[in-house]
Amino acid sequence: MNRALLVVASIVVVGIAAAGVGQRVRSRAAAALLPSLPDLAGQPTAVAEHLHDADAQARRDPASAHAVGALGMAYHADLFYDAAAEAYQAAKRLAPDDVEWNYLLALIHVERGEAAEAAARLREIVAANPGMALAWLRLGDAEFKRAHYQEADEAYSRAEDAPRAANAGVPAVDAASPARSETIPVAAHAALGQARIALQQGDIERARQSLEKVVDETPRFGAAHRLLGDAYERLGDRDKAARHIARAAALPAFSAAPDPRVDALARESRRSVLLIKQAAASDLVRDAAWREYLLRRALEFDGANPDVVYEMGALLQQLKRPRDALPYFERHLDMVSDDQQTLVQIGKCQADLGQFKEAESVLRRAVALANDAVGEYNLGYVLEQVGRADEAERQYQRALALNPGLASAHTNLGTALVARGRFTEAAAHLTEAVRLEPGNAAARNNLGALLLQQRQLDAAAGQFRLALELNPDHADAHANLGSALAQQGAYDDALRQFDEALRIEPRHSAAGANRQAVLARLQAQDRR
Amino acid sequence: MLPKSAPSPFLRPQPVGLPIEPKSRPLIAHVTVVDLDQDGLADIVACDVLANRVVWLRQAPRGRFTESPLGGDVRAPAHAQAVDIDRDGDLDVLVASLGVMFPSNARIGSIVVLENDGRGRFSNRALASEIARVADVRAGDLDGDGDLDLAVAGFGYDDGETHWMENLGNWRFRSTRLLNLSGAINVEVVDLDGDGDLDIASLVSQEWEEVYAFVNDGRGRFEPRLMWGSTNDDFGSSWLTAIDLDKDGDVDFLYSNGDAFDYAPPSGRPWHGVQWLENTGAVNFTFHRLADFSGASSPQAVDLDGDGDLDVVAVSAYNAWDDPSAQSLVWLENDGRMRFAMHDAAASPTHLVTVAAGDLTGDGRPDLVTGGLHISRPYDRMSRITLWTNMCCRAPL
Numbered sequence: 001m002n003r004a005l006l007v008v009a010s011i012v013v014v015g016i017a018a019a020g021v022g023q024r025v026r027s028r029a030a031a032a033l034l035p036s037l038p039d040l041a042g043q044p045t046a047v048a049e050h051l052h053d054a055d056a057q058a059r060r061d062p063a064s065a066h067a068v069g070a071l072g073m074a075y076h077a078d079l080f081y082d083a084a085a086e087a088y089q090a091a092k093r094l095a096p097d098d099v100e101w102n103y104l105l106a107l108i109h110v111e112r113g114e115a116a117e118a119a120a121r122l123r124e125i126v127a128a129n130p131g132m133a134l135a136w137l138r139l140g141d142a143e144f145k146r147a148h149y150q151e152a153d154e155a156y157s158r159a160e161d162a163p164r165a166a167n168a169g170v171p172a173v174d175a176a177s178p179a180r181s182e183t184i185p186v187a188a189h190a191a192l193g194q195a196r197i198a199l200q201q202g203d204i205e206r207a208r209q210s211l212e213k214v215v216d217e218t219p220r221f222g223a224a225h226r227l228l229g230d231a232y233e234r235l236g237d238r239d240k241a242a243r244h245i246a247r248a249a250a251l252p253a254f255s256a257a258p259d260p261r262v263d264a265l266a267r268e269s270r271r272s273v274l275l276i277k278q279a280a281a282s283d284l285v286r287d288a289a290w291r292e293y294l295l296r297r298a299l300e301f302d303g304a305n306p307d308v309v310y311e312m313g314a315l316l317q318q319l320k321r322p323r324d325a326l327p328y329f330e331r332h333l334d335m336v337s338d339d340q341q342t343l344v345q346i347g348k349c350q351a352d353l354g355q356f357k358e359a360e361s362v363l364r365r366a367v368a369l370a371n372d373a374v375g376e377y378n379l380g381y382v383l384e385q386v387g388r389a390d391e392a393e394r395q396y397q398r399a400l401a402l403n404p405g406l407a408s409a410h411t412n413l414g415t416a417l418v419a420r421g422r423f424t425e426a427a428a429h430l431t432e433a434v435r436l437e438p439g440n441a442a443a444r445n446n447l448g449a450l451l452l453q454q455r456q457l458d459a460a461a462g463q464f465r466l467a468l469e470l471n472p473d474h475a476d477a478h479a480n481l482g483s484a485l486a487q488q489g490a491y492d493d494a495l496r497q498f499d500e501a502l503r504i505e506p507r508h509s510a511a512g513a514n515r516q517a518v519l520a521r522l523q524a525q526d527r528r
Numbered sequence: 529m530l531p532k533s534a535p536s537p538f539l540r541p542q543p544v545g546l547p548i549e550p551k552s553r554p555l556i557a558h559v560t561v562v563d564l565d566q567d568g569l570a571d572i573v574a575c576d577v578l579a580n581r582v583v584w585l586r587q588a589p590r591g592r593f594t595e596s597p598l599g600g601d602v603r604a605p606a607h608a609q610a611v612d613i614d615r616d617g618d619l620d621v622l623v624a625s626l627g628v629m630f631p632s633n634a635r636i637g638s639i640v641v642l643e644n645d646g647r648g649r650f651s652n653r654a655l656a657s658e659i660a661r662v663a664d665v666r667a668g669d670l671d672g673d674g675d676l677d678l679a680v681a682g683f684g685y686d687d688g689e690t691h692w693m694e695n696l697g698n699w700r701f702r703s704t705r706l707l708n709l710s711g712a713i714n715v716e717v718v719d720l721d722g723d724g725d726l727d728i729a730s731l732v733s734q735e736w737e738e739v740y741a742f743v744n745d746g747r748g749r750f751e752p753r754l755m756w757g758s759t760n761d762d763f764g765s766s767w768l769t770a771i772d773l774d775k776d777g778d779v780d781f782l783y784s785n786g787d788a789f790d791y792a793p794p795s796g797r798p799w800h801g802v803q804w805l806e807n808t809g810a811v812n813f814t815f816h817r818l819a820d821f822s823g824a825s826s827p828q829a830v831d832l833d834g835d836g837d838l839d840v841v842a843v844s845a846y847n848a849w850d851d852p853s854a855q856s857l858v859w860l861e862n863d864g865r866m867r868f869a870m871h872d873a874a875a876s877p878t879h880l881v882t883v884a885a886g887d888l889t890g891d892g893r894p895d896l897v898t899g900g901l902h903i904s905r906p907y908d909r910m911s912r913i914t915l916w917t918n919m920c921c922r923a924p925l
Contacts, residue, residue: 145754254735
């Protein structure tokens with residue numbers, strides 16, 4: 001090696017050494033910015049381990065924005081907001097151009113209800129990322145909450161206009177967790193925000209127009225139907241108001257805007273309260289798998305918590321999986337003895353499984369513990385199923401004495417009375433059920449069926465149509481509407497309804513039989 | 529927000545009223561301290577949801593409380609205000625009735641007056657029925673005609689509303705909607721803008737989480753103004769109390785968010801807490817977070833330590849009760865410069881949803897009364913109505 005080369009090599013070695021020293025200094029400086037590990041005594045083991053691991057990971061690589069930001073997410077997901085904010089700030093210093101950490105900081109302000117702070121941070125974000133629809137939407141919400149309507153309106157407009165692709169670039173989803181559906185798109189939420197501004201400013205017609213567009217494009221947006229109902233009521237159109245309120249009542253009352261970063265926090269979380277919160281906020285119909293995934297995570301991390309066990313049972317019950325739900329309720333009862341609500345749920349599961357004797361026993365135990373309308377109602381249902389009509393009727397009456405607003409008890413009592421030929425009393429109960437729950441398609445179908453039986457064909461058809469507006473896949477309502485139409489001589493329309501019922505439920509016997517009867521009648525007419 | 533301070537063991541609890549019946553779980557939604565019979569001794573009025581009754585814990589003689597129902601049944605009473613609504617010289621009780629405590633869109637709410645005959649006998653008089661579940665109702669002359677009108681928080685479920693009811697005389701009232709948002713949980717009737725007439729403030733929970741002012745033109749025409757809103761749609765707004773906290777001559781609000789009657793488990797929500805909405809004039813309010821407190825409810829201003837400024841007490845209905853140190857009663861000590869330090873006051877009984885202050889022992893110090901609402905587990909530290917005697921700090925005035 002010649003001297004020149006040796007000098008160069010020495011410089012390089014010194015340079016590398018100096019760089020190493022510099023990196024260590026930077027690492028130490030970066031490590032000093034990390035939040036101290038909070039006192040984790042008393043925390044669930046899964047949370048403590050999660051935070052220990054994330055902290056160790058970040059300290060191994062404190063100059064990595066990704067590692068430090070991941071620590072922030074761990075804290076955030078486990079509901080340690082102060083520590084999360086510190087870690088996000090540190091990550092932001094390491095990677096000032098990465099929107100991720102600033103956005104998550106903004107989310108902490110949002111969750112703390114700090115509209116002014118959230119708005120300030122979101123303004124920074126949209127200034128650097130003008131195509132980020134979610135940030136515009138959240139900015140609109142934050143400005144609305146401050147009654148800064150002009151700023152809110154502008155932000156909502158930008159959220160509506162942002163290309164959907166701008167939502168890309170969000171955290172990758174691991175294959176083990178179900179994908180989320182976009183139940184209500186960002187643009188619909190933004191339009192709802194603009195309608196709220198218009199309502200706030202007394203411009204009802206502008207709100208109406210905006211909301212009509214929203215429900216046209218996003219018919220499952222319950223909040224939009226409800227506000228539209230309000231707008232129509234204020235405009236004096238009671239019929240339309242009632243229709244939209246009824247539609248709203250049949251839909252989830254509220255759906256948060258889908259946010260992949262919030263979902264990423266849910267995936268990261270070991271904290272049962274956050275997992276259950278996110279599960280509860282997701283659509284039962286479209287995001288059932290996601291909901292179940294989150295609750296299974298909650299059970300994994302906090303399985304000794306009776307509330308978590310109960311939630312799992314309740315979800316499976318809602319998903320009409322009583323066989324799966326039952327063990328969770330039984331486990332909950334082992335944890336919280338004599339829990340009246342759990343006994344009722346066990347009784348419901350057993351009834352759904354056709355185990356009526358067991359269900360009766362457990363429901364009697366439940367109603368002996370406390371005056372509970374739901375327990376009495378379920379006991380009534382069980383007794384009705386085993387043919388003890390008198391006792392069932394008394395149970396339903398007892399349920400209604402405890403809670404006159406229990407629509408399901410009115411419905412069941414009404415249908416039981418129809419079966420016993422007491423039509424006047426039945427009509428009162430079925431009408432009350434519809435009044436209490438105007439968005440309940442089944443209640444409207446039941447009332448329609450009674451009206452049909454009494455040959456009040458127009459009124460019956462009206463109820464069936466409203467039922468179908470609320471639930472277009474209600475096979476019974478299609479079949480019943482077909483019968484009403486057939487009795488009015490509208491055979492072609494009737495056949496269309498029978499066909500629809502059979503499309504939804506191919507073995508629908510009444511639809512099949514009535515369809516044949518109508519066809520036979522048409523053939524007879526042709527022959528004449 | 530100041531760091532948390534040392535626990536304060538100077539509030540001594542003592543159950544008052546009827547004992548908890550075997551196998552029952554108390555559901556006291558509201559307590560208030562008032563000398564209902566105007567005999568010079570403070571009494572307690574409470575809303576007992578389990579019994580579907582408003583009850584009176586009459587103090588006579590001093591230190592002895594005897595519980596009896598006021599009037600007939602009231603379904604799921606949520607709030608009671610003692611007020612001479614018919615202006616006959618005695619105190620009646622104005623009651624907000626939910627109809628049922630659990631969420632429902634059914635129009636089963638009502639407004640009931642328990643009318644005092646002047647001899648301590650009360651009879652029910654429904655002022656409105658078959659309306660959205662009513663969480664709160666307050667009286668005040670809203671149209672300046674000399675009689676008492678009503679401001680109503682119709683919580684409902686998905687379809688509640690805030691409205692006011694004009695007193696037409698002869699117990700007839702005409703209702704006018706102010707806001708068609710569900711979840712109205714509290715109303716206050718106060719002069720928000722200092723113009724001499726009464727305005728209305730409404731706390732709207734559910735997914736809205738907003739506080740509205742309805743500014744009165746003096747003749748019962750109201751202009752809605754959004755006073756404050758939370759960006760968290762799960763904030764859990766639970767209580768709004770009007771009070772001039774900083775004693776600067778205008779009305780501020782204490783505001784808690786701690787409702788968790790939605791998804792389980794209810795415990796440990798770090799966004800729950802107690803706030804002061806400071807009136808900065810022209811119906812503008814500045815938000816100050818005073819304390820983080822899971823399940824926070826019913827914040828009340830009271831000079832608990834007798835140092836001349838107003839402190840804050842608050843209770844929790846939904847804390848992490850599996851942790852025996854989780855607090856159900858705290859007080860926030862005012863350092864005199866509107867900075868507040870939270871002190872633990874009690875971890876048992878649990879599930880306290882309502883607190884009221886008043887000198888119940890006659891020693892010049894404000895005491896507290898709480899109510900237990902046990903709708904979720906655990907059920908091992910239950911209470912109905914508890915009197916907390918204040919043993920703090922200075923000699924009685």
